[in-house]
Amino acid sequence: MMKDLLLIGIGPGDPRQVTYEAVDAMRRASVFFVLDKGQGKDELVQLRKAILARYRPEGGYRLVQVADPRREAGALDYVAAVRQWHRQRAALYARLLDDQLAAGEVGAFLLWGEPGLYDSTLRILDLVRQGGASLRLEVIPGISSVQALAARHQVPLNRIGEPLTVLPGRRLAGHGRIDNVAVMLDGQCAFAELDDPGLVIYWGAYLGTADEVLITGPLPTVKARILQVRERERRRKGWIMDSYLLRRELK
Numbered sequence: 001m002m003k004d005l006l007l008i009g010i011g012p013g014d015p016r017q018v019t020y021e022a023v024d025a026m027r028r029a030s031v032f033f034v035l036d037k038g039q040g041k042d043e044l045v046q047l048r049k050a051i052l053a054r055y056r057p058e059g060g061y062r063l064v065q066v067a068d069p070r071r072e073a074g075a076l077d078y079v080a081a082v083r084q085w086h087r088q089r090a091a092l093y094a095r096l097l098d099d100q101l102a103a104g105e106v107g108a109f110l111l112w113g114e115p116g117l118y119d120s121t122l123r124i125l126d127l128v129r130q131g132g133a134s135l136r137l138e139v140i141p142g143i144s145s146v147q148a149l150a151a152r153h154q155v156p157l158n159r160i161g162e163p164l165t166v167l168p169g170r171r172l173a174g175h176g177r178i179d180n181v182a183v184m185l186d187g188q189c190a191f192a193e194l195d196d197p198g199l200v201i202y203w204g205a206y207l208g209t210a211d212e213v214l215i216t217g218p219l220p221t222v223k224a225r226i227l228q229v230r231e232r233e234r235r236r237k238g239w240i241m242d243s244y245l246l247r248r249e250l251k
């Protein structure tokens with residue numbers, strides 16, 4: 001049986017950064033799947049619930065909340081560990097769709113930021129399809145945290161004619177010369193290991209939420225302050241999501 005699924009990008013946290021297309025999609029859905037990542041991140045589940053309360057105030061939908069399998073931390077082969085984690089999640093999603101989405105119902109995932117940027121849901125649903133499920137997908141783009149970061153700092157993402165590289169923190173050290181790089185998923189603060197007086201950093205945490213923090217300046221000057229504020233906020237809230245742009249100063 002064909003199942004209809006909406007993958008809805010909801011932006012980086014501010015309900016006002018949800019697009020009209022996303023709101024339309026939310027109004028069509030009858031079942032919302034919310035994966036709880038644990039690690040104190042239930043606030044992210046609450047933010048999704050707040051978005052639903054705002055755009056579906058009349059209710060009339062089901063919320064299916066499940067614990068997301070945990071990825072093996074510190075695995076030697078990162079890619080193999082992620083693939084294994086994706087297979088576990090695919091098995092979970094397949095079961096959820098079988099058990100929780102009836103004929104004629106429309107299911108939805110509310111995905112943080114932009115569904116196409118460092119989000120594995122599309123890849124996992126490919127695995128679900130390979131396992132035999134028939135899925136009709138619709139993907140609704142969202143505002144990425146990288147866009148929100150640039151807007152908050154009032155800087156363009158690229159300079160004239162220059163490329164922009166977007167990478168996860170664990171790839172920063174091996175990147176070579178940095179001219180214009182956006183970094184996400186950096187739990188290890190890779191920027192702190194850089195010793196390059198020519199770089200400016202535009203850092204932002206909890207973008208779009210009430211706890212938003214922004215720091216910018218020459219990397220050598222503000223590095224210590226970012227580390228201190230980041231640690232303080234991470235302890236206070238129990239979790240953190242931050243991104244940054246690193247840019248070489250033009251002489």
Ligand SMILES: C[S@@+](CC[C@H](N)C(=O)[O-])C[C@H]1O[C@@H](n2cnc3c(N)ncnc32)[C@H](O)[C@@H]1O
Pocket residue numbers: 012013112113114115116117118119143144145146183184185186204205206207208209241242243
């Ligand atoms: C799994 S990725 C998801 C990215 C998301 N698809 C997007 O387009 O923003 C999670 C990473 O996105 C970044 N991120 C997401 N939301 C953020 C926010 N509100 N403030 C700062 N960074 C955020 C962080 O770098 C975090 O580690």
